[in-house]
Amino acid sequence: MADDEVILLDFWASMFGMRVRVALAEKGVVYEYKEQDLRKDHKSQLLLEMNPVHHKIPVLIHNGRPVCESSNIVQYIDEVWNDKAPLLPSDLYQRAQARFWVDYIDKKLYEVGRKSWAADGEEKEAGKKELIENLKVLEGELGDKCFYGGDTFGYVDIALVTFYSWFHTYETFGNFSFEKECPNLMAWIRRCLKKESVSKSLPDSQKILDFAVFMKETYFTKSG
């Protein structure tokens, strides 16, 4: 794999982009990180070419060929760099369960999380409520396992842990505490953060909060 060219088109605050960073770090893959401007009319030619369908990040460009959609990219990374740190379980039933839970995380957290800070009034409250509910479901699924993958950190852990970078933002806007609501989940987060692949891939929570405050004031606050 020494001659592989690996480029990641990403946005620093994206929990989906972070997933790819964690996966690449787990596998020890050397890559070039290219920060993208996601504002409409500012997207790079490279991004538009590499993800013509969605124009979204993250995009992994491996030897010139793009792979899009973060959960897809992580599976691809696992299949290509299969010499170390397996991310998906080898047991086929456990693998199906892992895919099921990543699908759940993909569908059930981002939108409601976003509403809990970007929206106002009832919509914001509803977002917060559902976010906490869904994280509790995930906490239940973890049970008393060390990681979602069992003894080892894997696909589901990667898909979920990156949302941690936004927890401080959700808590601040929603005026609640994840430590109170989901203590076992927070313990799992702390275990994940001990891994360098995770701690080095997640941005500072305060920076994310500052970003959310800026976004809210600039784009999401109703004027007048």
Add this chain to the structure above:
Amino acid sequence: MGDQEVKLFSLWASPFGKRVEIALKIKGIKYEYFEEDLSNKSSELLKYNPVHKKLPVLLHNGKPVCESLVILEYIDETWKSERSLLPEDPYARAMARFWAKFIDDKCIAAMWGARKNSEGQEEGIEELTEHLKTLENELKGKKFFGGDEIGLVDITADLIALWLGVLLELKGIELLTKEKFPRLCEWIDDYLDHQIIKETLPDRETYRDFLLKAKF
């Protein structure tokens, strides 16, 4: 794999359930089918899919697998045979997964939009047109999305092949025509003509009547 117990809980009218049946048939897997009544969800369903309480659910030796795309990959990996649903090459697999997700996330949302009456509908139709153009493009030089044989993406697109056509007909929307989407229409013909697809998908008339009665 001879003495493995495979059960499928599904709905005859569900494109998601039909995907699983198509996959099981392609692989030649024997299974027991249980028709569910959505108005009276069986306790089995609630037990096997407590998270979403949705169909289809595949039960393999008593262990449930949920979400149609997850089930399709599980079937492909568990019953390895000459007839694969996904390609071997990791990049081709990533592409297949991308297109399956595109159909499931984007096309379904657009179909739901086109289903609305009045305002929402125009936007829905616009979005749907865009997505169909994308799929039309993807079919360039191929008989099926999977190449010469139907694969994961074709199976996922069962709702484009049958459900979309019926929905558009009932709403009086002329969109899926040979003039606008020649490749996609040819794909639909080839797909619906495939032996296993013919055996598995509901009859168009029956489905149309079902939708009419359901006041879709």
